[in-house]
Amino acid sequence: MASLRYQQVELWIRQGIQExxxxxxxxxxxxxxxxxxxxxxxxxxxxxxxxxxxxxxxEARPRSGYFVLEPVQCSPERxxxxxxPPKRVSEPADVTVHNLLLDVMERGAAFDLCPPSNLIAExxxxxxxxxxxxxxxxxxxNRSLGRALRxxxxxxxxxxxxxxGEASLRFQISERxxxxxxVLGVDDICISNGCQHSLFLALMAVCKAGDVVAxxxxxxxxxxxxxxxxxIKVVEVPVIPTQGMDIQALEQAxxxxxxxxxxxxxAFATPIGALMTDTARRRLMALAxxxxxxxxxxxxxxxxxxxxxxxxxxxxxxxPLKALDSxxxxxxxxxxxxxxxxxxxxxxVAGGRWHASIVRxxxxxxxxxxxxxxxxxxxxxxxxxxxxxxxxxxxxxREQRDQLLQQLxxxxxxxxxxxxxxxxxxxxxxxxxxxxxxYGEALMSGIVITPGxxxxxxxxxxxxxxxxxxxxxxxxxxxxxxxxxxxxx
Ligand SMILES: Cc1ncc(COP(=O)(O)O)c(C=O)c1O
Numbered sequence: 269m270a271s272l273r274y275q276q277v278e279l280w281i282r283q284g285i286q287e288x289x290x291x292x293x294x295x296x297x298x299x300x301x302x303x304x305x306x307x308x309x310x311x312x313x314x315x316x317x318x319x320x321x322x323x324x325x326x327e328a329r330p331r332s333g334y335f336v337l338e339p340v341q342c343s344p345e346r347x348x349x350x351x352x353p354p355k356r357v358s359e360p361a362d363v364t365v366h367n368l369l370l371d372v373m374e375r376g377a378a379f380d381l382c383p384p385s386n387l388i389a390e391x392x393x394x395x396x397x398x399x400x401x402x403x404x405x406x407x408x409x410n411r412s413l414g415r416a417l418r419x420x421x422x423x424x425x426x427x428x429x430x431x432x433g434e435a436s437l438r439f440q441i442s443e444r445x446x447x448x449x450x451v452l453g454v455d456d457i458c459i460s461n462g463c464q465h466s467l468f469l470a471l472m473a474v475c476k477a478g479d480v481v482a483x484x485x486x487x488x489x490x491x492x493x494x495x496x497x498x499x500i501k502v503v504e505v506p507v508i509p510t511q512g513m514d515i516q517a518l519e520q521a522x523x524x525x526x527x528x529x530x531x532x533x534x535a536f537a538t539p540i541g542a543l544m545t546d547t548a549r550r551r552l553m554a555l556a557x558x559x560x561x562x563x564x565x566x567x568x569x570x571x572x573x574x575x576x577x578x579x580x581x582x583x584x585x586x587x588p589l590k591a592l593d594s595x596x597x598x599x600x601x602x603x604x605x606x607x608x609x610x611x612x613x614x615x616x617v618a619g620g621r622w623h624a625s626i627v628r629x630x631x632x633x634x635x636x637x638x639x640x641x642x643x644x645x646x647x648x649x650x651x652x653x654x655x656x657x658x659x660x661x662x663x664x665x666r667e668q669r670d671q672l673l674q675q676l677x678x679x680x681x682x683x684x685x686x687x688x689x690x691x692x693x694x695x696x697x698x699x700x701x702x703x704x705x706x707y708g709e710a711l712m713s714g715i716v717i718t719p720g721x722x723x724x725x726x727x728x729x730x731x732x733x734x735x736x737x738x739x740x741x742x743x744x745x746x747x748x749x750x751x752x753x754x755x756x757x
Pocket of ligand 1: 462
């Protein structure tokens with residue numbers, strides 16, 4: 269049943285196509301017409317169209333609107349013409365990350381526009397605990413961690429954990445991947461200090477200073493920081509919201525420059541939240557095998573897949589690229605930061621053919637992980653705590669995303685992609701907006717934003733913003749968002 273507004277619009281168009289109200293090649297009603305017809309915002313209609321685009325039922329034509337696509341049985345050549353996105357790739361370049369990132373992180377604000385009061389200048393009190401945090405399984409997680417600490421034998425204090433980490437946690441991680449059709453043995457996994465650490469280990473194992481690495485653009489600032497630090501050059505490959513990284517553009521880059529590795533988030537890449545299509549995944553793996561590329565897969569958001577209204581409890585999670593890796597060239601990185609706790613600082617890396625050197629690098633960079641935390645987390649997962657938490661969390665994320673969408677109704681938005689997973693939405697404001705300037709103005713109102721230029725090495729996306737729905741829309745957050753809208757205007 270289509271109960272959300274975008275679902276009603278989507279259903280109406282889909283039925284119209286099935287009943288041939290509009291035939292292949294015909295133009296669909298304009299966004300404005302649909303807004304009037306359904307009494308909804310532009311974003312709602314755009315979201316419905318984006319979903320239909322992802323289902324390959326419609327296509328957007330620049331400045332012309334949306335058109336009905338022919339059914340999929342078209343000839344491979346025609347299909348190629350239609351699917352192949354524009355080719356735009358930057359030259360390999362050194363990376364300099366904007367100083368603002370440190371400021372955002374110091375305010376604890378990467379995913380919250382009004383972070384805890386002690387971190388922002390204004391000092392307005394924030395509601396102590398989000399409803400979400402009370403409802404989801406975080407209390408149970410704390411109990412498991414506490415029990416593991418209490419049970420800890422004193423001798424734990426006198427010895428380091430083994431470099432690869434606690435076998436019980438590695439087993440639980442391998443079990444979660446088994447559900448996603450990915451076979452990983454306990455010995456294929458190394459515990460890290462979070463996904464950022466996993467990415468660092470992967471890059472250290474595969475690249476040296478001066479090498480060229482391809483990344484998504486817009487993309488994760490943490491990766492840009494690593495590339496800067498390791499003096500690795502970057503080629504930025506555009507993300508297509510409905511397909512993920514533009515593989516044709518990547519192909520072009522690989523043919524032109526000596527790309528050593530690709531860092532990619534196939535499921536709900538931040539900041540756009542794009543989900544890679546199966547075709548794009550297969551093309552990427554074929555290219556990697558052909559050109560001998562290392563693939564560093566950032567799988568941190570896969571577990572935040574929201575599913576549909578009725579299936580949030582039992583969501584079908586996207587497969588990792590690792591499931592298609594016949595040559596051990598995918599280094600799978602992940603953590604529990606986005607689906608459970610950012611404070612656990614526990615992640616993993618399955619390094620494929622580089623695994624032994626990755627374990628050695630873990631020893632170099634961290635010596636060992638905290639054993640009690642790993643055991644507590646493994647117990648929590650084994651007891652079904654993670655599955656219970658995710659059921660409620662996904663539901664909450666979907667509601668919070670839709671609430672954000674609703675609140676954006678009267679914003680001057682030029683473009684938006686509404687993701688089906690991840691923690692944030694990426695919005696493009698009118699070209700004249702400067703979100704770096706907006707950062708300072710918003711701060712004066714106790715609002716911390718993540719401006720677009722943080723998500724690129726080239727300083728692009730000045731008119732873009734990443735807005736998070738990771739937290740409950742308390743009255744305070746709603747009013748700050750309203751204030752931000754006024755500043756944007
Ligand atoms: C895509 C992506 N990868 C990795 C990380 C870092 O994860 P962790 O907190 O586990 O180090 C983040 C955090 O924002 C992220 O968005």
